[in-house]
Structures are given as structure tokens and as C-alpha cells.
Amino acid sequence: MSAxxxxxxxxxxxxxxxxxxxxxxxxxxxxxxSALRVLAYLALTTSACTSDQWQRFPxxxxxxxxxxxxxxxxxxxxxxxxxxxxxxxxxxxxxxxxGEVELRVDRESDLPAIARMRNPVPNTSESLNRGKELWGIYxxxxxxxxxxxxxxxxxxxxxxxxxxxxxxxxxNDGYVYAVIRFGRGLMPLYGDKVRGIDRWHLVNxxxxxxxxxxxxx
Numbered sequence: 001m002s003a004x005x006x007x008x009x010x011x012x013x014x015x016x017x018x019x020x021x022x023x024x025x026x027x028x029x030x031x032x033x034s035a036l037r038v039l040a041y042l043a044l045t046t047s048a049c050t051s052d053q054w055q056r057f058p059x060x061x062x063x064x065x066x067x068x069x070x071x072x073x074x075x076x077x078x079x080x081x082x083x084x085x086x087x088x089x090x091x092x093x094x095x096x097x098x099g100e101v102e103l104r105v106d107r108e109s110d111l112p113a114i115a116r117m118r119n120p121v122p123n124t125s126e127s128l129n130r131g132k133e134l135w136g137i138y139x140x141x142x143x144x145x146x147x148x149x150x151x152x153x154x155x156x157x158x159x160x161x162x163x164x165x166x167x168x169x170x171x172n173d174g175y176v177y178a179v180i181r182f183g184r185g186l187m188p189l190y191g192d193k194v195r196g197i198d199r200w201h202l203v204n205x206x207x208x209x210x211x212x213x214x215x216x217x
Contacts, residue, residue, distance in 0.1 A: 101113075102182070103117075103174070103178050104178060104182045105175060105178045105179055105182075105184050106184060106185075110178070113174075114172075114174035114175055114177075114178050115172055115174055115175070116174065117172075117173055117174025117177060117178075118173055118174075119173040119177075119200050119203050119204060119207075120200060121197060121200040121201060121203075121204060123204050123207075123208075127200075127201045127204045127205075128201075128204055128205055128208060130198065130201040131201040131202045131203070131204050131205025131206070131208075132205050134194055134198055134201065134202045134205070135202065135205050135206070138190055138193060138194060138202075139202075139206075141153045142154060142157070142160050142187075143160050143163070146163075146164070146209060147162070147163030147164065147206070147209040147210070148162045148163070148164060148165075149161055149162050149163075158186055160187070163206070163209050163210045164209070164210070164211070171206070171207065171210050173203055173207065176202075176203045176206045176207065177199055177200065177203050180194055180199050180202055180203070181199065
């Protein structure tokens with residue numbers, strides 16, 4: 001009989017009879033009870049720490065920095081972007097959004113400049129067709145097909161003004177453009193959706209609905 005079979009039924013300290021039937025590699029993996037007590041103590045003490053106490057524990061970076069060959073990166077030169085004021089742009093720099101002046105219809109001081117704006121896009125059939133396409137995407141839900149304020153959203157929301165009815169503020173190219181770009185009242189801005197020359201195509205279509213230009217066919 002081998003030595004392993006002779007000791008199979010012998011109960012060792014800290015083991016049960018059932019554990020003696022485990023293979024040798026499995027018995028070696030079983031942690032002593034003293035180690036389990038230490039782990040349980042650490043779990044209880046660390047979980048009971050307050051957030052303020054937890055902040056006072058050294059971070060892993062601090063521990064790694066104690067190793068000489070790891071501390072070179074900690075002591076090395078590094079760019080500190082917030083240590084100095086940012087550099088001013090060179091003269092003539094154009095922002096990524098372009099150099100267009102912000103003109104809003106809800107600012108009285110901007111209204112004269114808005115009234116002087118002229119649509120640089122000719123009122124062609126191509127422009128009106130593109131404007132009609134944009135109208136169907138962004139404007140139709142509230143304003144309806146012909147701009148009468150009878151879109152499918154109007155019954156459950158605030159009815160927008162009728163483009164064909166009397167208006168206190170007459171429409172012009174600049175006014176429509178500014179409303180598209182920055183919104184007005186309850187109407188949100190659409191400048192982040194309708195961009196560039198598409199805004200002027202939409203202006204042509206709105207002015208056509210208003211009767212200031214030939215209607216699209």
C-alpha cells in the first residue's frame with residue numbers, strides 16, 4: 001500500500017476527514033483558517049472607512065514612484081497646459097464656425113443689420129427645390145405644407161404663425177435667415193442642422209411661401 005493510501009483517512013490539523021480525500025494539489029490550495037481571518041479583517045476595516053479616510057490612502061502611482069526605475073517618468077518634463085494662459089490667435093485667424101457675425105432677431109440692436117442682409121443665392125428652381133426639401137424635413141411638422149401653422153405637431157403644441165396671414169414684423173431675407181440660425185421665442189435654433197448655403201435655399205423657399213417671391217411649382 002502506498003504512503004498516500006495509508007494517510008488517506010488520517011485527519012490532519014485544520015482539515016476534515018472529507019478534505020483528506022482531496023488530491024494533493026487541491027489540499028495545497030486550501031487556505032489556512034488564519035489567512036481567512038486576516039482577509040475577513042481587512043475587508044471589514046477597509047469597507048468601514050469613510051470617504052475622507054479613503055482619500056488619505058496612498059495611490060498606486062505613489063507606490064510605483066518609490067521604485068527607482070519607474071520614478072523617471074514622474075520626475076521628467078511634462079507639458080502643463082493650464083499653468084500658463086493660452087496663446088492668442090494670430091491676426092486674421094478664422095474660427096472653425098466661420099467668420100459670420102451673430103445676428104439675432106430678439107436683439108433690437110441687431111435688427112438694422114438683419115434688415116440689410118440680402119440672399120446671395122439666386123431664386124432659381126434648383127434653389128427652391130432644395131429649400132422645399134429642407135422645409136419638409138425641419139419645418140413641416142410645425143408650420144405645415146404651406147406655412148399656415150397647421151402641421152401635425154400644431155394641435156398638441158403652440159400653433160406657429162401663419163406665413164400667409166398679416167404679420168406685425170414683415171419678413172425679409174435677413175430676418176428669415178436669423179430665425180433659421182438662432183431661433184425665436186418657442187422656435188428652437190436650426191443653425192446646427194441646416195448649415196451653409198442650405199440656409200439661403202430655405203430662405204428662398206420661405207419667402208416664396210410668404211408671397212415675396214414666385215412660388216415653387
